[in-house]
Amino acid sequence: MLSILDRYILRKYLGTFILLLLLFIPIGITVNLAEKIDKILANEVPFIEVAKYYLDFTVYFANLLFPLFLFLSVIWFTSKLANNTEVIAFLSSGVSYYRFLRPYIIGATIVCIGALVMGMYLAPMASKGFNEFTYNYLKKGKRARNQSNVYRQINENEYIYVSYFNVKEKSGNNFTLEHIEGNRMTYKISASRIKYNEIDSSYSLFNFKKRIIGENEDILERRSKVDTTFTFELEDLTPVEYIAETLNYTELNDFIRREKARGSSYINRYEVVRYKRWSLPVSAYILTIIAVAVSSMKRRGGMGVNLAIGIAIGMVYIFFDKIFGTMAEQSTFSPFIATWFPNFVFGILAVYLLRNAKR
Incomplete structure (x- = not known):
């Protein structure tokens, strides 16, 4: 059973957090709309699409920044309790x-x-709508950026490689397709240039070479140009960077498993997304303890000092989260360590501050 004290603080905790979200989300929408309004009007985006976009933006924005909002809300109402000497009254009893x-x-x-x-289910749906709107109306379909050294397994037996792929021109350099059965390569297709044809979803290969590997001798075929189709899609050469954000947790696990089998170079980026879906919710405990430890003491400067300390700590937490996340995405740094390291560091800080506040 919850006591009167429990219900009082819990009501303050949840009420202040929800109030802060309701205050800041409209501000975020206003700032975003002011930035995007020219492109929205220029592209004559239907009102219903704009409304859906800002509904998705609300969920996306809340999921992204909820740790900071929670942290500030706990500092805010706990500082008020401390300034009104309510914390002292509770502890004195x-x-x-x-x-x-x-x-x-x-x-x-x-x-x-x-x-x-x-994070597991609602945010991915919102992220999909948010990104689809951005790339359909604001970035005119530029879903992927130019790729270098694309190497992927497209099925059980075939591997493709492109040294560079230009998204705008839908063409790549130094294309190779290898067909392997067991431990033996049966044939290899190569071309100095590959171009995707949108009209019939075919590919044009320039300076085409095909080597069929026989037991006694190889058969070599050469042509200046060949138009053909493949089993892989254009997206295999130009993977959409935000795809992991749009998948629920089960879909994301299956997607990462397939991409690992294909040898995708974006595995770290996808795993950062997966681990953050656990690390961000857990941060609610750590940030709550830090906020209480910082703000439960009555200070001479009042609530302003507590808020200043809280904002500083919150900014450092976000800085750690972004820096280590980027490190994991852009290098071989462990995604697991990158996403959980801020929680580990601030968990130690929470224990230290809690012990001091207790004394």
């Missing part, structure tokens, strides 16, 4: 500091569960 923390942990659990559901 014989309530231990850890008992005082219980409603905060209950609130963090509710937020954590909500963030998990949102």
Whole structure:
């Protein structure tokens, strides 16, 4: 059973967090609309599409920044409790500091569960709508950027390689397709240039060579140009960077498994997305404890000092999260370490601050 103290703090915890979201999301929408309004009007985007976009933007924005909103909301209302000497009254009545923390942990659990559901299922749907609108109306279909050294397994027996692929021209240099059965290559197709033809979904190969490997001798075929079709799609040469964000957790796991088999160079980026779906909700506990430890003491500067400290800590957390996430995406740095390292560091900080606040 929750006591009057538990219900009071829990109501403040959830109420302030929701109020802060309701205050900042319209600001985010206004800023985004001011930035995009020229392109929206120029492209004559239907009103219903704009409305859907900002509905998706709301979920996307809330999921992305909820740790910061939660952190600031806990600091805000706990500072008010401290300034009104309510925290001192609670602790003076014989309530231990850890008992005082219980409603905060209950609130963090509710937020954590909500963030998990949102991150696993709702945010991917919102991300898909958000990105589809951006690339359909604001970036005119530029879903992928030029690729270098694309090497992928497209099925059980075939591998493709392109040294460079130009998205705008839909053409690539130094194309190779190898067909392997068991441990033996049966044939190899190569071309100095490959171009995708949108009209019939075929490919044009320039300076075409095909080597069929026989047991006694090879058969070599050469042509200046060949038009043909392949089993792979254009997206295999130009993978959409945001695809992982649009998949729910089950789909994302299956997608990463397939991409690993294909030898995708974007595996780290996809795994960062997967691990963040767990690390961000867990941060609700860590940031709640830090916020309580920082703001439960009555300071001479009042609430402003607590908010300044809180904003500084929140910015450092976001900085760590972005830096390590980018490191994992752009290098061989472990995605697991990159996504959980901020929680580990701030978890240690939370324990240290909690011990000091208790004393």
